[in-house]
Amino acid sequence: MSDLLERLRGRGWRMTSQRRVVAEVLSGDHVHLTADEVHARAVERLPEISRATVYNTLGEMVSLGEIVELSTEGRAKRYDPNAHHPHQHLVCSGCGTIRDVHPTGDPLADLPAEQRFGFTVSDAEVTYRGLCPSCS
Amino acid sequence: MSDLLERLRGRGWRMTSQRRVVAEVLSGDHVHLTADEVHARAVERLPEISRATVYNTLGEMVSLGEIVELSTEGRAKRYDPNAHHPHQHLVCSGCGTIRDVHPTGDPLADLPAEQRFGFTVSDAEVTYRGLCPSCS
DNA sequence: TCTTGACTTGGACTTCGTCAATCGTAGGAT
DNA sequence: ATCCTACGATTGACGAAGTCCAAGTCAAGA
Known part of the structure; x- marks a missing residue:
């Protein structure tokens, strides 16, 4: 959460309400949400946030190494914020x-x-x- | 190949030309095709075979434990006929x-x-x- | 050979994800 | 405090992978 936001800001990220909400949704242990689940939870806090923005933000966080993408058996990829402790x-x-x-x-x-x-x-x-x- | 076909027949499978072709396409070591690749190769031998049949047949072979389904990073699942040698x-x-x-x-x-x-x-x-x- | 239920077909549909044009705004410059 | 502008967000169309269903076909037992 806020430490994640700090890290992102430190990397020169422009801080928008959308990115803040996505980062907040993705916090805690044993959190493994699909992109659509992230979107659903983000919408509760920021009703206008779009699916594309969630996909973009997740993709950027993955490239920055701040979250991990996992493709399980099922269909949709899941995102794991616990990226700094290998597991x-x-x-x-x-x-x-x-x-x-x-x-x-x-x-x-x-x-x-x-x-x-x-x-x-x-x-x-x-x-x-x-x-x-x-x-x- | 034929031993796979024998096993399937032994399990009470109805043997159709479609299933035979799918089984033949999926033979050999280090074979890891997507469903669409399987379909493409099957069409070369049996032009009328449909995509749905390939999906059905692959799904049945997976439930029978005769082939292994792997979902790699990319998108399409791949199918591995080497199911009886754990690897x-x-x-x-x-x-x-x-x-x-x-x-x-x-x-x-x-x-x-x-x-x-x-x-x-x-x-x-x-x-x-x-x-x-x-x-x- | 006949019969029948299992198998196949084709196409519409769903889900997950991407793209591009346009609009909006965070944050530095003034 | 306000203005600018480049970067980010939005919308909706698009594409790929996979599923579903009603109707037609056929393998294999009687």
Whole structure:
């Protein structure tokens, strides 16, 4: 929230009411909203905000590395504001709920050189799947 | 290919020319086609096959566990016939090429109980990202 | 061969996301 | 405090990926 706004302002961002609202909606832990959900919540505070602006703002925040974009099984991409603490995701196969998790170990270390096919591997993303307490 | 067709027939599937063609298109290693690519290749062999049938057939094969659906960063889901040998994926951030890889270790073991939030975790999917030789 | 229910078709429809022309405004300059 | 202007917001059309449905077709068992 405000620290995110501070960081954005510090990067020379023009601060508009729309951007403020989007940043406010995307705050807290275990927040993984789709663009349309962000738009719906933003509209509650700023009725005239447009879908395109939400998409633009989310895209800009992603390029700045301030939020993380995840494409889960479902259709719409989700946005995770918890970008400065690397983490993985645990997804419920029933209802789609997502939790941030911090596994031990480094998956990158598990990929031997002869399995890299000459790639420069920079990142490993782990998605755990299962049923949450209410779906099981 | 034919072993896939045999398995499907063994499960009581009605064998139609459309399903045969889709199964044939999806054969081999390191095959990761989108639904539209599958359709395009199927049309070469069976010009009247419809998009809806390709989607239906792919969806059925996925529920039967005969192929794996992967939703990469880009938009269209891709289908991987290599479903009976568990593996992970290495994706080029430049051109989108996908390779099947077999990391050592078990990512499920890296998720401690207190990080499971009461979920019944059944599966872990790892996506490695990097640049392939021609993109780096 | 006949029958029947499962499969296929084609097209309309939905959802997610992008684009471009136009309008509005944040914030520096005066 | 007001003015300017470039950057951001809006609107609505567009596009891609995927789903749905009513009607027609056909694989395979009797």
